[in-house]
Amino acid sequence: MTDRVLITMDDLETAVRANAAFEQSAFQTAMVSSLDDAVGVLRTSEPDVVVLTGALQESTADELIAAARERSTSTLGLLEPSSGEPRGLAHRLGLTAWMVKPVDPGDVVATAQRLIERRRLQERTGIVGESPAIQEMHVKIEQMAPAASTLLIEGESGTGKELVAFGVHQISARHARPFIAVNCSALPETLLESELFGHEKGSFTGAAERRLGRFELADGGTLFLDEIANVPAGQQAEPLRAIGTGDVEGVGATKKRRGEGRVGTAPNAHEQKHVGDGRER
16 A cells, blocks of 8 residues: 655745655655645545645644544644744644654654554554554554563553453454453353353253353454453452463363463453452452
8 A cells, every 4th residue: 555645835845855755765745835725635635644844824724634634634744943832833733743844854754654554553443542642552552462461451441441452452463363352340250250261061050052261262362351350359260370371171171271362351440459459369
């Protein structure tokens, strides 16, 4: 897929140098002479990034940036050193990113490429936003995705822990395998072991056939255990052992089986408090 960039020519020298650098990096480029023209092009095409080289104090800049936001197109503003507080101006305009002139064309290309990669990451994970906290979260998701270790995600109920776990799964090598999410709060204590590890036929009343548990269903993929701290401490031993060893033993089974899925867990509050009062192992 060829990345596409739209460059305004309000600062002609900067625009020409940036355009040459983008073309050298195999981008598909388009240059427009005014912000009004840029708005028109943006509404009829789908560039990945709009680079604004000047005229950011004009009202048309607000219209262009708003139109880009509606189309999930990133905006990179190249600000004049005399424009006051750059961060404040960039925040007011709603720019996705900004740089202060003079700028190195190679740095402009590298920044635009990062914006494109971040936008695509947002599309894959479903976690959308431009705030520093969201950007930091995307960085952590990218860092965690290649690892095979168990993932602990902290956060209050409703803050999107499952979405983060799914995001890690989506950009990992496991993305083609199942993502299995389990709300541990919704599992009756009497069925917890069977739901997580499965059971053999006839192992208890009503077990009419062998059933796979969530650990096995997530084989090769990701198993997400949400609200794990709500599981009674006495019943956390088996999930803890399975996480640590990768061995799964269903109810009524005579031998252990291997579960090769990655496990993510999430308490609904800070886990140190739950560990301290004995509610979480």
